[in-house]
Amino acid sequence: MTGAKTAVETAAAVRSGDRSARSVVEEALAAISSREEELHACNEVMADSARARAGAIDAAVAHGEDPGPLAGVPIALKDNLCVQGELTTCSSKILEGWRPPYTATVVERLLAAGAIPIAKTNLDEFAMGSSTENSAFGPTRNPHDMTRVPGGSSGGSAAAVSAGYVPLALGSDTGGSIRQPAAFCGVVGVKPTYGRVSRYGLIAFASSLDQIGPFATTVDDAALLLETIWGPDQMDSTSIPSQPDPIGAGSDVSGLRIGIIEELTDLEGIAPEVRASVERAASGLEGSGAHIERVSIPSCAYGLSAYYLIAPAEASSNLARYDGVRYGLRVDGADVAEMNAKTRAAGFGAEVKRRIMLGTYALSAGYYDAYYGQAQKVRTLIIGDFAQAYERFDVLLSPTAPTEAFKIGAKTADPLAMYMSDICTIPTNLAGHAAMSVPFGTGAEGLPIGVQVLAPALGESVMFTVARAVEGLR
Amino acid sequence: MTTYETVIGLEVHVELATRTKLFCGCANEFGAEPNTHVCPVCLGLPGSLPVLNRTVVEFALLLGVALNFDVPPSSIFHRKNYFYPDMPKDFQVSQFDEPICVDGWIDVAGERIRIERAHMEEDTGKTTHMGGGGRIHDADYSLVDYNRAGIPLLEIVSRPDMGSAEQARGYVSELRAILATIGISDVKMEEGSMRVDANVSLRANSTDVLGTKVEIKNMNSLRSLGRAIDSEIERQSAMLDSEEVIIQETRHWDEVAGITHGMRSKEGSSDYRYFPEPDLVPVAPTDEMRKVARESVPELPAPKRERLISDWGIGSSDARVLVDDRALCAYAEAAVAAGGSGKDVTNWCTGEILGYLNEHGSTPEALILRPEGLAELVALLADDTLSRSLAKDVLEECLATPVMPREVVERRGLAQMNDEGELAALVDEVLGRNEDAIAQWKAGDEKARKKKRGFLMGELMKTSGSKGNPKVLNQLLDERLHD
Numbered sequence: 001m002t003g004a005k006t007a008v009e010t011a012a013a014v015r016s017g018d019r020s021a022r023s024v025v026e027e028a029l030a031a032i033s034s035r036e037e038e039l040h041a042c043n044e045v046m047a048d049s050a051r052a053r054a055g056a057i058d059a060a061v062a063h064g065e066d067p068g069p070l071a072g073v074p075i076a077l078k079d080n081l082c083v084q085g086e087l088t089t090c091s092s093k094i095l096e097g098w099r100p101p102y103t104a105t106v107v108e109r110l111l112a113a114g115a116i117p118i119a120k121t122n123l124d125e126f127a128m129g130s131s132t133e134n135s136a137f138g139p140t141r142n143p144h145d146m147t148r149v150p151g152g153s154s155g156g157s158a159a160a161v162s163a164g165y166v167p168l169a170l171g172s173d174t175g176g177s178i179r180q181p182a183a184f185c186g187v188v189g190v191k192p193t194y195g196r197v198s199r200y201g202l203i204a205f206a207s208s209l210d211q212i213g214p215f216a217t218t219v220d221d222a223a224l225l226l227e228t229i230w231g232p233d234q235m236d237s238t239s240i241p242s243q244p245d246p247i248g249a250g251s252d253v254s255g256l257r258i259g260i261i262e263e264l265t266d267l268e269g270i271a272p273e274v275r276a277s278v279e280r281a282a283s284g285l286e287g288s289g290a291h292i293e294r295v296s297i298p299s300c301a302y303g304l305s306a307y308y309l310i311a312p313a314e315a316s317s318n319l320a321r322y323d324g325v326r327y328g329l330r331v332d333g334a335d336v337a338e339m340n341a342k343t344r345a346a347g348f349g350a351e352v353k354r355r356i357m358l359g360t361y362a363l364s365a366g367y368y369d370a371y372y373g374q375a376q377k378v379r380t381l382i383i384g385d386f387a388q389a390y391e392r393f394d395v396l397l398s399p400t401a402p403t404e405a406f407k408i409g410a411k412t413a414d415p416l417a418m419y420m421s422d423i424c425t426i427p428t429n430l431a432g433h434a435a436m437s438v439p440f441g442t443g444a445e446g447l448p449i450g451v452q453v454l455a456p457a458l459g460e461s462v463m464f465t466v467a468r469a470v471e472g473l474r
Numbered sequence: 475m476t477t478y479e480t481v482i483g484l485e486v487h488v489e490l491a492t493r494t495k496l497f498c499g500c501a502n503e504f505g506a507e508p509n510t511h512v513c514p515v516c517l518g519l520p521g522s523l524p525v526l527n528r529t530v531v532e533f534a535l536l537l538g539v540a541l542n543f544d545v546p547p548s549s550i551f552h553r554k555n556y557f558y559p560d561m562p563k564d565f566q567v568s569q570f571d572e573p574i575c576v577d578g579w580i581d582v583a584g585e586r587i588r589i590e591r592a593h594m595e596e597d598t599g600k601t602t603h604m605g606g607g608g609r610i611h612d613a614d615y616s617l618v619d620y621n622r623a624g625i626p627l628l629e630i631v632s633r634p635d636m637g638s639a640e641q642a643r644g645y646v647s648e649l650r651a652i653l654a655t656i657g658i659s660d661v662k663m664e665e666g667s668m669r670v671d672a673n674v675s676l677r678a679n680s681t682d683v684l685g686t687k688v689e690i691k692n693m694n695s696l697r698s699l700g701r702a703i704d705s706e707i708e709r710q711s712a713m714l715d716s717e718e719v720i721i722q723e724t725r726h727w728d729e730v731a732g733i734t735h736g737m738r739s740k741e742g743s744s745d746y747r748y749f750p751e752p753d754l755v756p757v758a759p760t761d762e763m764r765k766v767a768r769e770s771v772p773e774l775p776a777p778k779r780e781r782l783i784s785d786w787g788i789g790s791s792d793a794r795v796l797v798d799d800r801a802l803c804a805y806a807e808a809a810v811a812a813g814g815s816g817k818d819v820t821n822w823c824t825g826e827i828l829g830y831l832n833e834h835g836s837t838p839e840a841l842i843l844r845p846e847g848l849a850e851l852v853a854l855l856a857d858d859t860l861s862r863s864l865a866k867d868v869l870e871e872c873l874a875t876p877v878m879p880r881e882v883v884e885r886r887g888l889a890q891m892n893d894e895g896e897l898a899a900l901v902d903e904v905l906g907r908n909e910d911a912i913a914q915w916k917a918g919d920e921k922a923r924k925k926k927r928g929f930l931m932g933e934l935m936k937t938s939g940s941k942g943n944p945k946v947l948n949q950l951l952d953e954r955l956h957d
């Protein structure tokens with residue numbers, strides 16, 4: 001929005017010595033100062049450590065060393081990523097005062113590439129939400145319209161990039177938590193193939209669905225960031241052991257077979273402008289030589305229901321450890337059980353509690369088969385349906401979110417309406433595939449719309465090619 | 475009065491002797507300062523993830539071979555969810571319906587005991603309740619040591635195939651010997667590296683309906699396992715006799731009082747909400763790993779006992795003593811390999827040497843007398859160079875100082891007198907100065923004769939300085955007396 005330089009440009013300038021990392025950092029800090037009070041995208045601004053790192057990078061350049069492909073590029077981190085010694089909150093009161101003694105793999109890789117983490121960004125508590133209104137520290141606002149949400153759960157990261165604080169940010173995507181806020185904030189957001197990016201140091205919401213991914217203003221910047229953080233990691237057993245091939249810089253879609261997912265595009269509740277954007281992107285791609293067809297993936301319709309059993313089930317277990325015994329908030333009680341209960345009652349917000357209860361129920365004896373077991377079957381079905389579709393298509397298209405950004409408070413009283421805003425993004429997480437959102441067009445209120453490009457597992461290269469082509473159509 | 479059949483099944487938890495923990499690189503070490511072997515993973519810190527220790531799978535495969543298990547193509551981990559302060563994640567990573575080992579068995583005293591499964595799981599931390607007599611409900615506060623959190627365990631679950639405390643002890647004893655032989659655990663019940671829980675139920679002999687099962691815990695030796703089971707059988711019989719209803723529960727064995735106590739708990743109603751652990755991938759041992767396991771299981775206790783019995787001609791109880799003590803058995807085998815006779819070596823090992831080890835709290839590896847020395851001692855006895863009584867003297871010296879038996883015999887002139895002429899002269903001399911005794915022998919009844927003969931034999935040995943060959947002397951004495 002501010003005409004700031006891209007990450008590619010900034011890194012090139014810092015590596016060549018044309019620009020100092022210090023000046024880049026100061027510019028980012030100034031941008032944060034100018035808008036943070038109204039936006040509230042950040043839980044913590046790490047000004048001191050960012051300045052120190054910038055100094056070190058400038059010194060390295062002065063010594064003729066190469067600080068790496070992201071030299072001097074400031075980056076915002078969703079506040080569910082662990083950074084040693086820095087407050088890491090998940091926007092929850094229950095992690096009050098906790099500073100991790102270790103750093104997430106993705107952040108280690110960023111540091112090794114010369115990037116400068118500058119802020120921890122706001123999120124829906126434990127990444128549970130679609131608007132960043134479920135933060136214990138108050139909502140983040142959409143930089144395009146202060147009365148509207150930035151989407152969620154990675155709303156802080158999306159807003160930070162959209163507002164020009166930083167060219168890059170990391171988020172996590174469990175059911176759309178990168179792509180949906182990217183669409184709402186008019187930036188690029190990527191959910192990589194499950195297992196492509198190490199989850200070590202990402203505070204879990206739903207382990208079998210969580211995946212870390214980039215926010216950026218351009219498709220190229222997103223690719224640069226993804227290539228920095230991905231690849232095998234011995235600390236994550238679900239990490240894919242093979243080295244990924246480079247994403248490449250292509251944008252030629254001629255001969256590619258692209259399918260528009262009917263179930264997600266023609267759905268009731270999809271705003272006409274959103275549908276129109278997808279169709280306009282498709283015809284643009286057709287104009288560039290791609291074959292466009294509509295495709296039905298029937299099981300997509302059940303994705304939302306399956307997701308709201310699997311994700312809460314895993315969350316109910318993942319969040320059990322916040323019991324007041326070892327770290328974070330503790331509210332004393334007469335005995336351990338009472339201390340646990342009081343701590344959790346005081347530390348978790350309403351949505352987190354709702355999902356813990358949902359998940360606990362779904363896993364309970366006598367209900368497991370009907371709920372969790374059944375949801376896993378739907379998941380298998382979705383994987384099968386997508387596999388069939390990808391026999392005929394290289395990539396698929398759909399809306400990223402049904403509407404443009406909604407008003408703050410519009411859906412907080414109605415959890416189901418809120419859940420619906422992830423309907424287009426959830427199937428990808430259930431399938432473990434890759435997908436990304438590219439800004440394309442505006443809605444009735446003049447707010448950004450995102451088009452979703454979906455690819456099979458390990459299909460990042462072709463996905464980025466198509467995303468770049470969509471970006472070129474703007 | 476009704477008689478009851480006892481049905482016992484055992485759950486045995488074994489701490490594995492790996493270098494590191496199940497899911498992280500922390501040291502697996504007993505007795506360190508509290509909370510010094512911990513990291514983000516075994517503390518279950520937010521964002522940490524487990525990575526399976528390959529050695530644990532290799533150990534499970536060894537167990538699979540040793541206990542005749544099937545090892546399915548793949549197994550998975552589940553989460554067992556419940557809140558407890560010594561469990562850092564408030565769930566335990568364990569295996570549930572797809573364990574690594576299924577359908578095994580071992581033979582114990584000629585009876586086959588079926589083993590349902592063995593599965594991998596992580597241990598919990600250890601809570602110490604301070605004040606209030608160390609009980610959780612009365613404690614002022616509690617301290618948790620997470621060094622034990624994440625230590626790898628194998629839980630071995632038998633079928634309810636045992637019918638008595640003695641059989642249960644036999645099973646655990648055999649299991650312990652097997653685990654020690656394959657080297658996957660210290661198997662020390664006293665230190666908790668092997669923990670045995672027993673499920674005990676009774677049923678009237680006239681029915682085949684299983685009784686209500688009661689789980690008993692907290693036995694820290696084979697002896698207390700036996701006592702606890704017997705006590706539980708007694709308790710349940712008395713209840714059934716008076717038509718009381720036995721409730722399914724967990725009871726704690728009280729070693730001092732010699733009884734089991736019911737635990738204040740919600741057991742039975744607990745719902746662990748098991749579901750597949752999403753942070754781990756299925757465990758699929760390769761053919762290569764299976765092959766390595768098959769080839770690296772050493773000779774197991776049962777076949778080893780049989781071999782010693784048949785090759786060395788020793789009794790089954792000696793064979794058990796030897797095989798249950800791996801180090802002593804290795805020592806004995808080395809002595810036999812060095813030329814000692816198996817039977818003689820066994821006698822010395824299970825007799826004087828074991829006595830010496832127990833008395834000095836020592837181990838066979840630490841003995842000054844090496845197996846070759848024992849072989850030499852046995853040979854000196856066998857070829858009549860040394861008498862049995864002097865051999866004990868020689869052994870004593872060889873256990874105390876680094877010297878070989880033959881050297882001792884030579885230096886101290888202890889070689890047995892075997893020369894018949896020399897011995898005949900000795901007999902002449904001794905009988906010459908004991909004519910009274912000879913006369914009494916000749917006049918006496920059988921009892922008196924036996925006594926006098928013993929006296930004369932004692933004089934002969936004494937005069938020879940214990941070196942006279944007793945067999946020859948006996949023979950010569952008889953000849954002279956019956957002249």
Ligand SMILES: [Zn+2]
Nearest residue numbers: 498500513516
């Ligand atoms: Zn550890």
